[in-house]
Amino acid sequence: MTEKLCALQEAVARFVPDGASVALGLQLESMIPFAAGHEIIRQGKRDLALVGPISDILLDQLIGAGCAKRVTAAWVGNVMMGSAYNFRRAIEDGIPHAVEMVDHTNFTLALALHAGALGVPFLPTYTAGGSSVIARNPGLAEFEAPFTGEKMQAVRAISPDVTIVQAQRSDASGNAHVWGNLGVLPDAVHAAKHVIVVAEEIVSAKVIASDPNRTVIPGFLVSAVAEVPFGAHPSPVQGYYNRDNEYFGEYHKATRTRAQFERWLKEWVTCLKGREEYLSRLGNDRVQSLKVRKHAWSARADFGN
Amino acid sequence: MTEKLCALQEAVARFVPDGASVALGLQLESMIPFAAGHEIIRQGKRDLALVGPISDILLDQLIGAGCAKRVTAAWVGNVMMGSAYNFRRAIEDGIPHAVEMVDHTNFTLALALHAGALGVPFLPTYTAGGSSVIARNPGLAEFEAPFTGEKMQAVRAISPDVTIVQAQRSDASGNAHVWGNLGVLPDAVHAAKHVIVVAEEIVSAKVIASDPNRTVIPGFLVSAVAEVPFGAHPSPVQGYYNRDNEYFGEYHKATRTRAQFERWLKEWVTCLKGREEYLSRLGNDRVQSLKVRKHAWSARADFGN
């Protein structure tokens, strides 16, 4: 297998061109690829079409930094705190510029990516009938089902140009183990033209091959893999570190106004070179305090014969 | 959670009524629930509508024993040896009685169960166009896709009355770990009205809960769980025992004529009380020789925080 290991900077530079559709934050509130998002901001990517069910505050940061032309999502905010101010400013007042919002429900977004993964132009569902969501989203339409003739909703496929996933561990070819809640990760990986894996650690191919059922991301679908410890902070990575709840609270308070956000962005993103400087800024005590201490190991499975 | 643990006899007696549609052999050539199939034969179940992509020689045995009214499958035979003689006798000459065959492809059958699992009446696909499969199966029909207007095939949902799965290990509530190739197992479990789990071993709830990503079968969808070591023989169970290739060869030779099959059926199924007698008949040497010796343990995953 080809070696795809590279620096996160290079992965973003090569596989996230201006104008690309980018799926990220696939596991909802956990394993959000903040390091990759910050790199996108630092490289000044523009006109991105962001896709994600939720992505907690990462979507808000990308919108505030002016990277997004369109957001296709089911929920944009700060899960613990409520509203996300940059998102509100962009939609309500066009600050820093207007952003097109394509509203989905969690299920219709999951189905859109599933359609992309299955290679079909649409999938049928009973959800969203009678809602304004279907009335306003051109990717949702009523149709008559074959066989039964009943009215159902069709969800148009989404195939992102690039899907960015956070994984616990990967080998150098991008074969990656992921555990915990999977959200829309499997479909977003399969639907995408390119996949960037951001792994907490790069391990030997032997470790990955020891448990093929854990290999949610097959390397031959992956374009680049980068090793970025703590790459999902402040969101949690099961088995590695916990959620930094305070950080989400602080972000909420520190981004109420545009001027506040600009300061926040400089301090936490644009003035830093990468994840190592970010962690220094966070401070060793805080980093250590978030690390998993109560280990809970999986029972082993025998793949022998 | 409710305790669902019972003897295989009881599970089959309660949840496989005459006339039921029964999905089994979900992982193709591995982990085929032969013990459960033999119990169905011993209990003289009739008019079953069997569903399975392949099921190797188990479908042939159920057909030969007169349990099946209909077979909905993609391939019926002896994977290693070729034809399955009971299947041929039933279809070609109505021996022991006529059986209706509904031909699918692997993909259309997987989609039919997936539609059942998703709770929709159909799913769209590009496969099978121009084939006789679609021309002869009323569960497949051409239709015009919303959004793109192109001609596609619709696959009608299948929701089995009962799905029988072989699992490596389960707790007493039916939460079961399965590893290796999954075939159509996840969808067949979700699509079914009842699920019977046949496990190589019953383990504590703690072992299962230690690895929720391995829990492919959530217990609240399960009606009964039975502990049957070597329940899949002669098919293999990863980590427990290997495929008994000779058995498949012997079966092929021993079932060429109806009279031969009737003898085989008596010797291996109807004259035996259950799996323990079956294993005695097989002989301890043969059982021991099939057991996994070259262990290959999965790398552990940390579910702590």
Add this chain to the structure above:
Amino acid sequence: MVATAAREIRDGDVVFVGMRLPLIAFVVAKHTHAPDAVGVFENGILRSTPARELLFTMSDGPNITGALSCLSMLECMALLQRGRVSLGFLGAAEVDRRGNLNSTEVRDASGKAIRLPGSGGACDIAALAKRFVALLDHQRFRLPEKVHYVTSPGFGPWRAGRLAQGGPAAVITTKAVLRFSAGGEAYLHSYHPGTTVQDVLANTGWDLQVSPEVRETKPPTRQELRAIRAYDRDGFWTR
């Protein structure tokens, strides 16, 4: 409010647990009257035991440790669409007379559009759970006669062909419990201790019907309060 929500969970229910407050209601129910309830979380988690530590989001580590199963969002939503979910919980910013919920876009006093986070799984729960319960901060502007954006559909003509019965089984607010008539019209079922029927009516944006059997909401039992306090020690969710 949390205790009242928890009581909507029946033992053995398969509960679709939405973000934020429902996370607590599920834990309280598991610790009190519904030990056999199963929780379905849209991120892909199934749980039959309550998480041991306070959750700020459903994807927090303690909600994964010891979970019954970790699936994908699609598989959890499929449980809803197959009719396997007996009860769903969701929050909303506005609820109207017909049980339509809005959590996407509201207007301020000047008529300007205010953007809220959006549906998440709320529309799906309303469309597909056998029963669903909405949670709401009771303020007059949050209870308009008609929401202008329907995030989660209530009672209406689109019910035909859907699996769900349509419309909320209850709207639990910070002041009251609303339920719905067979015709799909909201009525006041009970008012919480410390408030009155008049107070509820004055803070509702239409002429809310009052049940002839209206009563005070049963206050939280000691056991319920203990479960809430033990779980949300610092009162982040339940002050």
Add this chain to the structure above:
Amino acid sequence: MVATAAREIRDGDVVFVGMRLPLIAFVVAKHTHAPDAVGVFENGILRSTPARELLFTMSDGPNITGALSCLSMLECMALLQRGRVSLGFLGAAEVDRRGNLNSTEVRDASGKAIRLPGSGGACDIAALAKRFVALLDHQRFRLPEKVHYVTSPGFGPWRAGRLAQGGPAAVITTKAVLRFSAGGEAYLHSYHPGTTVQDVLANTGWDLQVSPEVRETKPPTRQELRAIRAYDRDGFWTR
């Protein structure tokens, strides 16, 4: 036959490996000229290394140990439908002039229907792989002008709208390699060592076109034979 099949695999190909003989062809290709090929098996397995022991079925233990990934059948078939599979292999009982394949139902000399196992994934591979190759035991009755049951469609009007180019890239028989013209008609591309053009024509059920460049099939190299013998020691598949 196996060596010729293996040669159809290009290095880096994503290969959909059907039951029986293709299992060996994939291993031979991996050991010789295509070390970076990835195998997709319809039971849910992806492999980038060849299985270490002989496989009788794709679900045998050695095909799982050290696999790249274990998925579901749906996910593997989705790779096909998304156009991510560069080459598919399948066996057939009959092949006709237009590349239609039958593995479901044939007639014996008396016209009686003989039931074969059926499609398995054969129809899906033919419909959805970018290229596909069929393997056939070369006998006259297995090469009729027109099959009466189309398990796997060849060249025809249904090509529009499908992802695949339609029709086999090659039919590798025990005597020869057939390929297809742009118009979808089979022609003799090469005959295996030990047979002749005449022998192939005499054993084909229609007036088979012969390429002006027809040649003898390149015999297996020592390296290929070594790989076959090392893997199928007892000659179960390759006698």
